[in-house]
Amino acid sequence: MRATGRSxxxxxxxxxxxxxxxxxxxxxxxxxRSAAHPVATSAAAAGRxxxxxxxxxxxxxxxxxxRDALGLRAVAEGLGDRIWFAFGDRLMSYGPLPDAVPPPxxxxxxxxxxxxxxxxxxxxxxxGLQVDATGRIWFQTNAGIFWSDGGGCRRLGGRDYGSRNAxxxxxxxxxxxxxxxxxxxxxxxxxxxxxxxxAYATFLALPVEQTAEPEGDFALVGGPLRTRxxxxxxxxxxxxxxxxxxxFDILDRRRxxxxxxxxxxxxxxxxxxxxxxxxxxxxxxxxxxxxxxRVVDFTVHHGMAGNDDxxxxxxxxxxxEDATGNLWFGTAGSGVWRYEPSAEDPVGKGRxxxxxxSAGLTxxxxxxxxxxRAGGLLFGRHRSTRIDRFRAGRFEPFR
Numbered sequence: 001m002r003a004t005g006r007s008x009x010x011x012x013x014x015x016x017x018x019x020x021x022x023x024x025x026x027x028x029x030x031x032x033r034s035a036a037h038p039v040a041t042s043a044a045a046a047g048r049x050x051x052x053x054x055x056x057x058x059x060x061x062x063x064x065x066x067r068d069a070l071g072l073r074a075v076a077e078g079l080g081d082r083i084w085f086a087f088g089d090r091l092m093s094y095g096p097l098p099d100a101v102p103p104p105x106x107x108x109x110x111x112x113x114x115x116x117x118x119x120x121x122x123x124x125x126x127x128g129l130q131v132d133a134t135g136r137i138w139f140q141t142n143a144g145i146f147w148s149d150g151g152g153c154r155r156l157g158g159r160d161y162g163s164r165n166a167x168x169x170x171x172x173x174x175x176x177x178x179x180x181x182x183x184x185x186x187x188x189x190x191x192x193x194x195x196x197x198x199a200y201a202t203f204l205a206l207p208v209e210q211t212a213e214p215e216g217d218f219a220l221v222g223g224p225l226r227t228r229x230x231x232x233x234x235x236x237x238x239x240x241x242x243x244x245x246x247x248f249d250i251l252d253r254r255r256x257x258x259x260x261x262x263x264x265x266x267x268x269x270x271x272x273x274x275x276x277x278x279x280x281x282x283x284x285x286x287x288x289x290x291x292x293x294r295v296v297d298f299t300v301h302h303g304m305a306g307n308d309d310x311x312x313x314x315x316x317x318x319x320x321e322d323a324t325g326n327l328w329f330g331t332a333g334s335g336v337w338r339y340e341p342s343a344e345d346p347v348g349k350g351r352x353x354x355x356x357x358s359a360g361l362t363x364x365x366x367x368x369x370x371x372x373r374a375g376g377l378l379f380g381r382h383r384s385t386r387i388d389r390f391r392a393g394r395f396e397p398f399r
Contacts, residue, residue, distance in 0.1 A: 072380025072387060073127050074223070075370035079135030083372065086126040086139060087385050091153075094398075128176045130223055138196070140176045145194060145201055156201055159194075161187055164205040169232045169245060173197050177220025177236075191218035193234060211239050212254040216265070225272040233278060235270030240280060240290075251280065255295055256288055268367065271319040273327070275346070281316035283332060289347055296347055304352070306334075311354045313337060317367040323375030330366030330379065335359075336395075360395035362386060 074086040082095030097113050128140040138147045145156040174196040178184040184191055192205040208214045216238030225233040231244045242249035253265050269281035279298075280288040286299025299305055299313040306312025311334040318330035325346075327339040335356035342349040355361060368380030378398055379388040387398040 071383050072368045072385070073125055074129040074139070075368070075378060075380075076129035076131050076137060077373055078131050078137055084129055084131075084137050085387065086129050088125050091126050091139065091148075125181065127181065128220070128223060130174045132174065133172055138174050138176075140179070140181075140194075142180055144179060145176055145196065156196065156199065158200040160200065160202045164190075164192060164203055166202070167204055167243060168195070168197075169230075169243060170197060171226070171230075173224075175220075175224040175232075175234060176201075182217075182219050191236075193220060206234075206236070206241060207248055207250070208239075210248065210250055211252040212259065213238055213252065213265070221267050222270050225270060225278070227272065227276045229276070233270065233272065235267055235280070237267055238265050240267065240270055240278065242278075251278075251288075251290060251295065256280075256282075256285075257295070257297070258285060261285065269316065269318040269330075271321070273321045274325065277347075279319045279327070281319050281329070283315050283317060286314050287316050287319070287329060291347075298347065301348065302350075302352070311335060311337075311356070317365065318369040318380075320369035320371050320377055322371065322377055328369055328377060330369050332365045332367075332382075335361055335364070336366050336369075336379065355390075355395070359393065360388070 072085060072087060076084045078084060078093075078095075080095065082093050085092045085094070092114055094114050097115070126139050126141055128138070130138045132138065134149075136147050136149050138145065140146070143155065146153045147156060148154070176194045176196065178188050178192065188203060190205050191208050192203050194201045194203055206218055208216070208218055218236040218238050221235040221237060225235075227233070229244075231242050231249070234241045234243075239250055239252035242251075253259055253261075256265065258265065263284040265285075266283045267280055268283045269279075271279040271281075273279060276292070278290040280290070282288060286297065286305060289296050289298050299316075302313070304313035306314055311331075313329060313331065313334070315332040315334065316329050317332055320328050322328060325341065327341070329337040329339070331337065335354055336359075338353045338355070340351045340353075341347070362381060362384070365382035366379055367382050368378075370378045370380075372378065377390055379390070379395060380386075381388070388395040389398045390396075
């Protein structure tokens with residue numbers, strides 16, 4: 001029997017719908033497998049020129065499934081001109097491309113670009129970026145502590161959980177928080193940190209019992225900081241711990257003079273400036289600065305507590321100092337502040353400038369500021385893979 005035009009059209013439409021459904025199912029299965037089993041970037045793939053716009057587009061696509069994991073978490077500089085960035089479950093580096101023209105050629109002839117490094121088992125995010133004297137990059141995920149020389153990533157195997165009170169520190173040590181990032185596991189059994197020395201990790205218990213809130217959240221914030229005198233500072237959500245090789249200096253709720261404050265201590269950033277002053281960014285109470293003798297409530301001192309409607313320094317997230325001695329503060333909801341200190345009283349007197357959307361900021365929150373060895377500042381955005389730098393009064397994408 002001869003088919004009519006209407007019946008043929010119906011069959012064509014049905015087949016088109018069926019093909020569309022099969023394509024959707026196949027894409028969903030592929031996406032799930034890709035998210036559950038990320039693979040390391042091959043050497044050949046790492047050698048390709050990667051355009052920043054393409055990388056950011058790929059990362060934003062991943063954000064549909066893992067939105068909370070995105071955002072710049074850490075920055076570190078390796079040997080030469082390579083800078084490493086931790087974004088959620090990915091590690092990116094910027095520098096001379098592996099397939100660039102080999103030396104000895106002029107720097108202007110070497111092509112620079114981004115390379116994307118996928119890290120296995122990094123579902124809770126890559127964090128704690130550090131570089132050792134040999135140029136190796138070190139970082140931590142929920143699967144442990146890893147290192148890379150620019151090629152593949154190798155996990156550090158040796159661990160000691162039986163010497164948790166044997167605190168010690170050496171200039172070439174690297175320090176990391178608990179593996180899960182936000183809570184300790186059964187092997188750790190308490191809040192602490194890992195000291196990596198001679199390619200071996202020793203778990204050390206933090207003296208939380210000496211703090212005003214021993215039941216608080218002592219997840220590590222940022223990386224280790226060292227003063228010129230050799231004191232090691234480790235910031236956590238509930239307190240900052242200073243270790244001089246023998247004794248601890250703890251900045252907690254009591255030392256910050258916040259015992260009667262109903263808001264919990266929530267440190268999100270710690271920074272050691274050029275004068276060895278320790279700056280603390282408390283997301284609920286503001287900025288505090290410690291000179292080794294006294295703690296100053298920087299936000300209250302300058303009348304910058306504000307309210308929910310006005311830009312303020314009440315909810316800081318990140319702190320950094322630029323090459324000229326100005327302090328920069330990234331906030332949650334109030335853009336970025338620059339503080340130009342006076343010569344006679346660097347902490348007590350100075351001028352503030354606020355930067356927001358009119359200056360090129362694309363996000364209200366700035367949880368990361370990093371100063372490069374060259375003296376420039378890089379700014380990370382909340383839940384975004386964009387990296388900014390500040391030029392001529394505006395924030396612009398880093399290239």
